[in-house]
Amino acid sequence: MRVSLFITCYNDTLFPATGKAVVAVLERLGHQVAFNPAQTCCGQMHYNTGYQDDARRMLLHCLKVFRDAETVCVPSASCVAMMREHFPKMANAMPDRSVARDVEAFLPLVFEYCELLVDKLGTVDTGATFPHTVTLHTTCHSLRGTKIGERPAQLLGAVRGLTYLELPQVDQCCGFGGTFAIKNADVSAAMLSDKIQAILETRAEVCTAVDNSCLMHIGGALRRQRAGVRCLHLAEILASTAGEPA
Amino acid sequence: MTVKVGQAAEARPFPAASRDLLRNTQLRHNVRNATDMIRARRGQVVAETPDWEQLRDSARAIKEHVLRHLEAYLEEFETACTAAGGKVHWARDADEANRTVIDIIRSHGETEVIKVKTMTSDETRLNAALEAVGIAPIETDLADLIIQLGADKPSHIVVPALHRNRAEIRRLFMQRMQLQDLGEDAEDLADAARRYLRERFLRVRVGFSGANFAIAESGSLCVVESEGNGRMCVTLPKVLISLVGVEKIVPTFADLEVFLQLLARSATGERMNPYNSIWTGVARGDGPEEFHVVLLDNGRTGVLADAESRATLACIRCGACLNICPVYRQTGGHSYGSVYAGPIGAILTPQLQAMEHSQSLPYASTLCGACFEVCPVKIDIPEILLYLRQRIVKAGGAPLAESLGMKMAAHAFASGGRLETAQRLMRIGQKPFVNDGVIESLPGILGGWTRFRDLPEVPTESFRQWWAKRKEQESP
Secondary structure, eight states: OOEEEOOOHHHHHHHHHHHHHHHHHHHTTTEEOOTTTTOOOOSHHHHHHHHHHHHHHHHHHHHHHHHOOOOEEOHHHHHHHHHHHHHHHHHHHOOOOOHHHHHHHHGGGGEEEHHHIIIISSOOOOOOOOOSSEHHHHIIIIIIIOOOOTTTHHHHHHHTTOOEETTTTTTSSSSSSTTHHTTTTHHHHHHHHHHHHHHHHHHHHHHEEEEHHHHHHHHHHHTTTTOOEEEEEEEHOOOOOOSSSO | OOOOOTTTGSSOHHHHHHHTTTTTHHHHHHHHHHHHHHHHHHHHHHHTTTTTHHHHHHHHHHHOOOHHHHHHHHHHHHHHHHHHEEEEEEEHHHHHHHHHHHHHHHHHHHHHEEEOOHHHHHHHTHHHHHTTTTTTEEEHHHHHHHHHHHTOOOSSSOOOOTOOEEEEHHHHHHHTTTOSOOOOOOOHHHHHHHHHHHHHHHHEEEEOOOOOOEETOOOOOEEEEEEHHHHHHHHHSSSSEEEEEEGGGSSSSSHHHHHHHHHHHHHHHHHHHHHHEEEOOOTTSSSSSEEEEEEOOOTHHHHHTTTTTTGGGOOOOOHHHHHOTHHHEEEESSSOOOOOHHHHHHHHHHEEEEEEEETTTTGOOOOHHHHHHHOOOOOOHHHHHHHHHHHHHHHTTTOOOHHHHHHHHHTTTHHHHHHHHHHHHHHHHHHHEETTEEEOOOOGHHHHHHHHSSSEEOOSSSHHHHHHHHHHHHHO
């Protein structure tokens, strides 16, 4: 299958390893990956902070970039939730009726990475090896936005050598919240401290998630505290092999 | 008309207020314990209700219907209430409501009033208005009494003293009720409050209440509570005054079937509230001889006029969104600077004030969505938060550094080429701050990030660069 990758702006800029891991797994499974370098951002940061006019322009750009795509893979539940929840609403408010039609045609093509693997490609075993203890942070957008449910745990379950440790209070927000992490830095840090306590309780070596945004927040504090726990996007674990470990 | 929501207009912004409260370890401990307990109880009684989702849908449908026909239902309520011997007053704002209440109390020459279950009177700051004219308000709801005795502020819409623990309440009671000795158990504290309040219940001749629901067809009011003190307040005094927000209307008595199931479970995790008082006008020889209802607007019709956010008025004040909110959990309600705290407060408080005050509140959320999930009337709070943020930005209320940053980002996101340029500039710009692959300190608003967390450096090669290089190697 030909899969168009929407890497998302922050993965592109800050976490290229996640994108490379997505490409590695899809190619390993025999699929073809396309990447249109015209792509930028889904508009979530602007939309969520109150800059909807800017977000609208990014929505239009996004539609243009993926006009010819058949299947779009997004390694970020957060961006997928943004597109599913807010693209239709924004499009419906635009005078040009064709935008709403385009959004309607576009959204069924969009898959969060785990959704793509499990639902569209029917793959649970990606052939990965990762001999470590791992806990999974369920991001709010994967829990309540895209509702990807058990898929990440299912995928991790098929990884050779991996010991899965369940995270307590898994439905609690980590306190990232986009610009919230900066605008309300103190409360964000307090929430983060609850999350870190839960992660440390599992005694896992690695904390994974389907969103690098939350992981940047959690990992940034784990590193600041020299806590000795590594954060890794789920895609990187699924790409890991004995020969090329993550 | 001037809308006032308590002292919200003068309150410090959420980030500053919460920063201070985060240092209060006792308060944080109390808030966590209390919210954890209520959440667990709620979870149990919701799980055992097979038609929970249908009840939520019904409640929302009823509320939407009422909001669409509010004027007609309010008139129906007035007609029915008047026919049953009640007197209906209309108040455009807090001051008008307070004046109406004061006039009624004065017309009877009374100088004391017993109060129960009336957050709306915190909204209008009735107690301060009463005290200013020499009328003593006496709170009889146990939690409200704790707040009043401690000259404190409510921190929760159902459990106003949620931020206090038993030891603190014991100390307060001993001091303010002048008790030589007092046991440490909940029963001992309840007993002290009972003795203190009983005397006042029997003495004071004016009662004051809020209402959970106002039934249009019969002109009845409904108050639900756990203690029975509300029942005392609405039955013992000679004169009863109830202050009711105009959005509290339900069309018929039968509609309570839906709301009473939802409210008790959502608010306190009980299957039913221990006391459900419903009364209609006055009845000779039974209860108050005179009954007044003050219907309060105070910004509500302004909220009603906005189709994007009017669902805010569907709120039944159960507090479930506060108990589940990971932001509320950290500091409790005082950070919000309003009688309405938590997620619902973050959307209600600024809207009542026509978005002129409390503009930090719509940003006091990570948009995690837990509030929407538990809301018994399905108010999509995150969606309304986003809408209010948009209004704030449109009105020029965003900080300059933020709007500049957003403008620059929007410029970069206009094309892949521009994004690549921006990435290159970030790599150059970060140089003075990078140490060992991470940034530990940044100036300006980004310092909010690095005060608590390291930031990964922008790597030397972005994904798009890696991809371009790979393509090049594939097809020389």
